[in-house]
Amino acid sequence: MSISAGAAAPKVELGTAAKRKHRTLWGDAWVQFRRNKLAVLGLSLITLIVLGVAVGPYFYRVDPKAINILEASVPPSPAHPFGTDDLGRDMLARCLYGGRISLSVGVVAMLIAMLVGTAIGLFSGYVARLDNLLMRFTDMMLTLPQIPLLLVAMSLFRDPLRMRFGLELGAFIMVVTIIGLFGWMPTARMVRGSVLSLKRKEFVEAAVNVGVRSNGIMWRHILPNTLAIIIVAATISVASAILTESTLSFLGLGFPSDVPTWGSLLYENRNYMVKSPWMVMFPGLLISLTILAINFMGDGLRDALDPRQRQ
């Protein structure tokens, strides 16, 4: 790697006034990541969307639930940049509010999937006795017909949870758990593969020889080294969780239609898509852009965090 490229790394150096700057793993990855234009585009787009839904409602102070029949089904205009729906509710406000839910579903479901996936991958890679059993289980989970089963599970367990935790929180817990518990398998496989190869590396052998216990080896030496793989898997997992949530909501079995998420906005306005297309175009566009941005970013991360890809 050239020196000029090294200079572009963020300033995480130890402050020594050396001529050659100190390079870190993450600094290198960042340099590599920035070379991929699509990945940078994805990162900026996703930053923009996250900032928009997080901060947007403080600037755009329109109540997403305020009904105004006199201004129903108004096409996009300066007063309502995204138009209004059939009850006159402002679509931009609803999209911003819905984005918060959709994105948090993505992140929380990803966390669940990563937790389960990493644990199963780590144990089955490191503990030889568990390997066969855990991987059989993973393979079988992978053969379940996902979308149909998710739909059924949603419809069966929705009402009791809703009664216990209220409409919005109940649906959130439901959606997030189900998506998370059906989404950990690819991560488990990737982590296992990485653990299996790390286990035979010299530094692990060295750790064993100086008397580190296997618990310490697993958590201190192997787990941190699988971090790159987990990060890539997590990125993809956020995108797929958002996609799954909106698919479920679009089929009317995710969030109830009075809780606006991007998917449920599409569901509740689907009958107007011919007459007033803006009601479905904006939420659909937001979902698509988010997933596209995350996928571009994931591709870039995969290349950036894989040392073999570096010249």
Added chain:
Amino acid sequence: MGQYIMRRVLTAIPTLLFISFFIFALLAMSPGDPTGNLPPSIPAETKERIRAALGLDQPMPIRYVKWLQQFMVNEPINALEQITGIQIGNSADRLRITSWSARGKPVIDLVLERLPQTLWVVGTAYFLAIAIAIPVGVFAAYRQNSVFDQTSSIVSVIGFSLPTFFTGVLVIQIFAVWLGWFPSLYNTTLKVTDWSTFAQQIKQMIMPVMVLAFFQVATISRFARSSAIENLKHDYVRTARSKGLGERMVVTRHVVRNSLIPVVTLIALGIPGIFGGAIVTEQIFAVNGIGQLLILSIQSNDLPVVQTVLMIFAVLVVAFNLIADIAYGILDPRIRYN
């Protein structure tokens, strides 16, 4: 080879049992109760008798085995009887799974009514997707980093990032509303009798097929590309070139053949997924297929239909997993001795 196939079939059986148990347990654990909707004036004793008549008082393992027999033995015979018209055994005595909402109609009849529409749309989309994706992927790999390669990989990331429910809406907006080329809704009563109705059928199939195929092209072409790139690096390619074969021959006869091996697996494994995707497209275009049946019966809490459709999906998954394994074994002899 026979031994290899045998081993694969034997491992498929526990998988199928696991999935069927999962489906059974999911529905058995559900908080719903078949007597829950009955009026409160019915005494608890009668409700208990109804539950007993439904076999719900028996322990779960026994219910599971009986349910399994119904699905794996009785209903396939019923379906076979219906298709061929030949009576097999004492069919009047054989139990049938009946729908709770469609006036006690046997579930198999409902499924068989709707299966052709799904198969037509899904099948056409898949064949089309394969026919487009493989040449695109191989050509992109052959001209790695060319303009064609870069465009096709961007398009394919877009293809699998766009959710089908959004591309569906977009396609309706463009082709049905603005251009008016195709009807926006699927005419489910259309019977193909002559050329004009055939043309109508094609016309209304184009949009759902397009949406499903776009997604599949994206996935398969990406995979075909990376597989072909890997193969182009192998020594046998250099050997083929150095013995004087033309480039065309090298690519089509040697590289494509070898790089298709993993693609075949992907194609077989993707079939259950495309049926899942069909649930969404059938909902958008109002195709009366098996996916729509699933959604409708979930909404009306028609558990027998839900279970049957889920089981059909599960059997499809396991069957195509098996086919993928066997195909791989035939195409790549190294696998068999592993």
